[in-house]
Amino acid sequence: MTEVDNTALSVVIGDGPWAQEAGELADRLAAEAVAGELTAGNPTLWGADAESEAAVRLAWTTLPKTSRPLLGEIAALRGELHAEGVDRVVLAGMGGSSLAPEVITAAAGVPLTVLDTTDPGQVADALAGDLSRTVLVVSSKSGSTVETDSHRRIFEHAFEAAGIAAASRIVVVTDPESPLETAARAAGYRHVFRADPHVGGRYSALTAFGLVPAGLAGADVEKLLAEAASAAPVLAADERDNPALLLAGALGAALARGAEKVVFADNDSGLPGFADWAEQLIAESTGKDGTGLLPVVVEGVSAPNFVDAGDDATTVALGSPDAAATVTVSGSLGASFLLWEYATAIAGRLLGINPFDQPDVEAAKVAARSLLDSPSGATAPTPLLVDGPVEAYVTGSWRPPEGAGLDELIGAFVAAVPEKGYLSLQAYLDREQDASAAVLRRELARNTGVQTTFGWGPRFLHSTGQYHKGGHQNGAFLQITGVAEEDLPVPGRPYSLATLQLAQALGDATVLADRDRPVLRLHLTDRLAGIARLAQTVQGVSR
Template identity: 70%
Template sequence: MSTEIAVTIVHSGLAEEAKPLVDNLVAEQVASKLTAKDATLWGPDAESESRIRLSWTTLHESSMPLVGEIEALAAELAGEGVDRVVLAGMGGSSLAPEVITATAGVPLVVLDTTDAGQVADALAGDLSRTVIVVSSKSGGTVETDSHRRIFEAAFTANGIDAASRIVVVTDPGSPLEAASKEAGYRKVFTADPHVGGRYSALTAFGLVPAGLAGVDIQGLLQDAARAAVQLAADSADNPALWLAAAWGAAHARGAEKVVLADTGSGIKGFPDWAEQLIAESTGKQGTGLLPVAVEGPDAVGFADAGSDATPVAIGAAEGAAQISTTGPLGGQFLLWEYATAIAGRLLGINPFDQPDVEAAKVAARSLLDKPLGGEEAAPALVVGSVEVYPSGDWFPRGVSTLTEVLSAFIGTAPEAGYLAVQAYLDRLDDASAAVLRPALGRVTGLQTTFGWGPRFLHSTGQYHKGGHQNGVFLQVTGAVEQDLAVPGRPYTLGVLQHAQALGDGQVLAEHGRPVLRLHLTDRAAGLVELTKAVQEVTR
């Protein structure tokens, strides 16, 4: 793979439309001002937030001292026979480390779920060889706090000094930092507080779990440093300016969806990381770019973009315009962060806040304060292993099959809208649920996204509430066979997962969006039934 970062627009019309935007960005010195952390680039309303969110532009330098600390801890742990790394983190705290380790081919157990089965599988690993990295900027992330409590209790129950096996990454001054030091946890790393979660790939949040797992994190930072020279330049050769301008030009002519696929770059899972970055940064004030991560180039008919490219299709009225980016992972992180921040300027929004993320969390917390299950309304319909729970007034009378339910639900989507599939399931044991995305996309003709709940709440969840209001939302929940208690909390993981699904569905319905929740009373059988029904859907 080339060490140079490059962007190619395989569409002459879009390139012509993007060029004036690039010229303006160069004339306005946007790249160098961004590198210099100029908080005025997004207007006065965004200035207070931007002022405390721009340190990511120089992380390739400021994060370098972390390398020695992380490598020293990794060596200590290895000397004690501890070589299995579990990461408890959500959103930006887990997506980047997962990409980094998968790309490097080193194992990392990622817990970004409240599914009891998936957490139980992580607990079933060899705890005598396990260290858990607990990553949370605020320290109050409910999923991550639950994982910490569960693992701490499991270590103790197995005769292991729990404090010696817990490593924490958090912001300085957070409640988690103070509590972790008081508890005597093995190590507390504090990250740069002037970096938002989705821009934190090269902070301690990305580097600590990856480095402990065995990744060459110094090389990652060096790749970013080489790219930084290109990305800071006020030049028409700056690839970040072209990527941002292509997005901006396409959006100006009505395109609002960015399809992400990999053509064999060797960078594993990059679309999932970019999905959060783009959706959470741009999806607000009724506008934005909706990222659609797909299984591969065949899913959207990409032309050959090269063996080391990450192509991006921009949907437009007259078809799709293909863009590809190339370069090593460290540089790609920085390229896409620059481009997303600059796209925010072109779209007229603040790319560093996430005003609609908290709503689903508040709704979920309110549901945790009351007993769930007994008070829940009866399903509108039960078909085999699937219970049907519609929200809103779209549900028609007389339907009796899953196919009829799905057809009616999808019929509520506007022509240029999208369908979001949200699976509150085990993304390992219930991985077959992911086939719903391409299957529904084929039969409906809608751009279709897929997210594992509650992970997507820290990612595309912002766009769902703050972006273009033309989405319809299919939730899939499942029965919990063996629940896990959360020590010190009055709920189990199953109750928490259920509350998160209902809470987000409630907020979406309050935004006037159609929501359909399908609950699988038997997960395996229900997924088979649902997949079969999808194949018969008409729109």
């Protein structure tokens, strides 16, 4: 057993030759001074092809210090808002702009309404809150994220309709000189936070993208930075007991042995939702050039999640050790953010890829835009079959047996997953009202023995979406869409949220099918009844 415990952080690797290989890789990385060079901002660590990108993406290593000036600015704005009776924070952001603040506020036990969806029902629920007490944080690194722009337009219209000066209730976080900053200045929005442009979105937890919404909501972001600052010297040290080197060595050694999946389970970490944040960081950083590490977030360490994970997976317990865990990682939130960022970037060096680009993310966005711009819009074709509240559609070359019913259809689809491949379950639904859809992941994995991921659409497009197109091409993709009981127009745009949501699903399906991956879409004409029908169906599915 290899164990590193540095007060704020602990990394424990189980016994066996694999653990020895992880330690040997950590020794090698220490000898190559990788941690120190990374902290110093050396862009050559990932090879010539990655150098230009890495040169403008390494400022995250110093954020525990460089983000401190934000603290006073956040506290002052929060004080102003509270003096006006504004204490409800709604965050409009995707991927790195929403995952970190959601973890920070959940760990702190303070409320934050997160909009990382195009589901009209979920957005309508956020609008139904007390607007007189609401501030909207619009968070987008590029300043052109379609989901976030839609939320901004909808809330701006709602504020004005309620007799509230919208500009006084909108706070922006974006990169300098982005289209969003330009629009925000022109509209006179309450406050514009300019984030560090030399930090990529998935490494931005300790920038304004993580700190502003969490701090306005009431989380102790000063403590968060202090936790990270305490861990920074340890993570920058070129020594074997650097937990980042050991963790990177564990991930690299596992992949070399064929363990291309990393199964995460929270085990009393005290950091709810951390695995979802790590999922984006790892998948988007490593899933490219036909390789990578696919995070699989599961409900706990008990069987079958860990016990039956298989030799193509590394099991990671977050929090307390567990006998079935290959690796156990624990620590404070600020330290954990920095640990996983270091470990992922260093694992990228071991994998021989650029951990700072996302070359395959744009394809789904382009496909969705083309559907929105087409004369027919995102119009669905004739369903392959109808089973009560469930309609089935197939995209691409994969076809089920002729005349198959719903049970046979899903069974045949699972059978199409390659050996040691994975099943990706993607729900373009309301993650509050349709939360029971997430149970399907556990049931499919349990009954089929296939590694199964779950993602809320379009949120996962800003996370595991990169891996699906750029990583190991052994996935099969099961989409779930649903009829919206109510729709919301997007002011100033020729589409509604429901139209955008369907276009995103169809666009991503097209891109996946172009890569010759099996894609099955199940459309629910009644969401509640449809989820119940699917839950019944997957009970009988096996492999």
